[in-house]
Amino acid sequence: MKKITIITALLFLGFVGFAQNHITRTGTIQFFSETDIENIEAINNQVSSVINTENGEIVFSVLMKAFTFEKALMQEHFNEKYVESEKFPKAKFKGKVTNFSLSDLTEKPKEFSITGSLLIHGVTKEINESIMLSKNNKNLIIGTSTFTVKPEDYSIEIPSIVRGNISKTIEIKVKMDYEKMD
Amino acid sequence: MKRWINILCIVFFCSGNSFAQDDLMNMLDETAKPVTNFTIATFKSTRLVSGHSVETNAKGVLQFLIGHRFGRINSGWRDLFGIDNATIRTGFDYGLTDNLNIGVGRSSFQKTYDGTFKWRFLRQKSGAQNFPITATFVSNIYVDSREWANPDRENYFSSRLNYNHSLLLARKFGDVLSLQLMPTIIHRNLVKTKDDQNTIYAMGIGTSVRISGSLRLNAEFHYIPPGQISSKIGGEEVQNSFSIGVDLETGGHVFQLHLTNSRGMTERYLVGETTGRWINGDIHFGFNVSRVFTVRKPKEFK
Numbered sequence: 046m047k048k049i050t051i052i053t054a055l056l057f058l059g060f061v062g063f064a065q066n067h068i069t070r071t072g073t074i075q076f077f078s079e080t081d082i083e084n085i086e087a088i089n090n091q092v093s094s095v096i097n098t099e100n101g102e103i104v105f106s107v108l109m110k111a112f113t114f115e116k117a118l119m120q121e122h123f124n125e126k127y128v129e130s131e132k133f134p135k136a137k138f139k140g141k142v143t144n145f146s147l148s149d150l151t152e153k154p155k156e157f158s159i160t161g162s163l164l165i166h167g168v169t170k171e172i173n174e175s176i177m178l179s180k181n182n183k184n185l186i187i188g189t190s191t192f193t194v195k196p197e198d199y200s201i202e203i204p205s206i207v208r209g210n211i212s213k214t215i216e217i218k219v220k221m222d223y224e225k226m227d
Numbered sequence: 228m229k230r231w232i233n234i235l236c237i238v239f240f241c242s243g244n245s246f247a248q249d250d251l252m253n254m255l256d257e258t259a260k261p262v263t264n265f266t267i268a269t270f271k272s273t274r275l276v277s278g279h280s281v282e283t284n285a286k287g288v289l290q291f292l293i294g295h296r297f298g299r300i301n302s303g304w305r306d307l308f309g310i311d312n313a314t315i316r317t318g319f320d321y322g323l324t325d326n327l328n329i330g331v332g333r334s335s336f337q338k339t340y341d342g343t344f345k346w347r348f349l350r351q352k353s354g355a356q357n358f359p360i361t362a363t364f365v366s367n368i369y370v371d372s373r374e375w376a377n378p379d380r381e382n383y384f385s386s387r388l389n390y391n392h393s394l395l396l397a398r399k400f401g402d403v404l405s406l407q408l409m410p411t412i413i414h415r416n417l418v419k420t421k422d423d424q425n426t427i428y429a430m431g432i433g434t435s436v437r438i439s440g441s442l443r444l445n446a447e448f449h450y451i452p453p454g455q456i457s458s459k460i461g462g463e464e465v466q467n468s469f470s471i472g473v474d475l476e477t478g479g480h481v482f483q484l485h486l487t488n489s490r491g492m493t494e495r496y497l498v499g500e501t502t503g504r505w506i507n508g509d510i511h512f513g514f515n516v517s518r519v520f521t522v523r524k525p526k527e528f529k
Contacts, residue, residue: 066251070259088527095255104252108262115528116521117285118479125268126440131402134264139248161248204441207478 065098065147067186067223074107074219078212085119085211087112094221096186101145103159105138105219127201128166137164142176150180154189165199176219186223193217261355269351269361269399270407272481272517273320273328275433276447276470277492281363281397281407283347284322287523292318292332294492294515301508309511316492320345321522336491337500340370351398360398367391369495386417391494393431407433411449413498422457429498435474443474445483449497456499463502483515 072092078085091111096103109130114120124130140161149155154177163172174192181187193214196203203211270280273290284290298312306312318332320343330343349362369389375382390413397407409431418425431449438444449468456465472485488503489496490511503509 066254068255086528090527093255093259095251097251102248102251104248104255106252106255106259110264110267113525113527115524116479116519117288117525118519121268125402129402130267131264137252139252141248202440206441210478 066095066226067098068095068226069093069221069223072105072219072221074112074217076112076218077216079216080210080212082210085114087114087120087123089113092219092221094188094223095226096142096145096188096223098145098147098186101142101157103138103140103142103161105136107136107138109134109136127196127203133165133167136166138162138172140172142178145178147180147186150178150186152179152181154179154187159190163194165194166201168199170198184225186221188219188221188223190219191216263352263356264354266351266353266361266399269397269405270435270445271443271474271476272483272515273345274483274515274517275407275435275445276472276483276485276487276515277468277489277497278409278431278433278447278449278494279343279345279363279365279393279395280433280435281347281361281395283326283328283345283363284320284519286322286325287521287525288322289520289522290320290517291520292316292320292515292517294318294513296336296487296490296492296511296513298511299503299508300510300512314490314492318343326350332493334492334496336496338372340372341493342368360396363395363397365391365393365395365494367493367495369493388416389495390414391498393494397433403437405435407431407435409433409449411494411498413495415495415499419458424455427451427455427499431497441476444471445474445485446471447497449501451498460500460502465499466501466504468497468501469505479519481515481517483517485513485515486510487513 070093071090072094073090074092075088089107089112091108093106094104109128110124112123138161140159143158145157157176157178158173159176160173162169174190176188176190179187193216195214270282273280273282273284294316296314298306298309300308302309314336316332316334318330320328320330322328326347328345332341344366345363347363349358351361352358371387393409393411395407395409397405399405411429411431413427415425429449429451433447436444447470451467466488468489470485470487470489472483475482488505488509489501491497491500
């Protein structure tokens, strides 16, 4: 009986051993809004993300107040009026990189498709985008992606008076350097 | 007992194995370092109505502020209900750091130049660190540049100087209501009579109520305990200052429209130089327009 238990435990241990996660807490997300009136840019260097290299499952957690803007007032408006960071402090993504295989990654970025649910401002949307993945000689996984979101899809209301200043589609650039998790 | 431990081990590893996306997310959030959440936008502007709020300009931000106070509404149609008779203050405030601001200004009222030192030394915050209020110290010096009232006697430059020191204590309750207390000391180097105190103690209270994202209702009241001022100004007794106003915010501007019984636009004139009585209709319409310029960009954008 005892033997069986040990064997079972070992079996699961072995399995856990395969379930490798790669993590980052210093990922970068930038977003851009370009209109004739003004360009707005924000950057967040404290994005957390984990990718399970076993099955390609991937999650992101983004603290909204960690976005820095060129103009302090924009940052205040972003947090106070648009994404309402007090009520909805984090944006999140839960999804999966399709056909992910760690051994396929090389130093040359390879395109994968990524699907999952993106939560911003309390609203969840299913998205399907592409992500470029590569692996460098230090065994870091590097992921980059560029896609767009529409504020109105996430119930983010832009007051009419500044509607000309903020683009209807916001471009988002993601860059992550994942390290193997201990 | 041992068997139970074994079973527990299995259960533990099993659950470890069934990492789904939710578990991955929980793991990410639970192992994250706790963050401190600083309260933002307790007030919309660095001014409540005329007096300072706890808010400061961020590092590298220059604020240009124009204030207008018209004459009294009850001055009648010939003066277009006070519109003919405006006082103006223009000023600049600059953020040396996010918490330390300096400023200069000039009021047409009593032809006064002012200098400001403002230091936000405590911030309301929650999360990893908690603190219930935001506290800002604001200090002003005023130079009255009018011609001497009695040119024949020996006049000293120091007689032109007045000072204000206020401690501003504010708390934002939820995202609708903010309250501020302002214990204030005004020091006047020269006063009219022996019965007038050089140093006046007062207590201010202010509030801001959010109506919508871009609209707020503000009020400001300064109470001067009696027995400190005896001289009349222009034949009128000194009153407590009370102002109400709204903030209208557009992109880079804040427009503040208000009604007040004070003509001056900084603390010294709110406390000790206010003579209007609301009950008699001695009410001034006024506005502030502020515009901010980012002089030095944050390091991420250099």
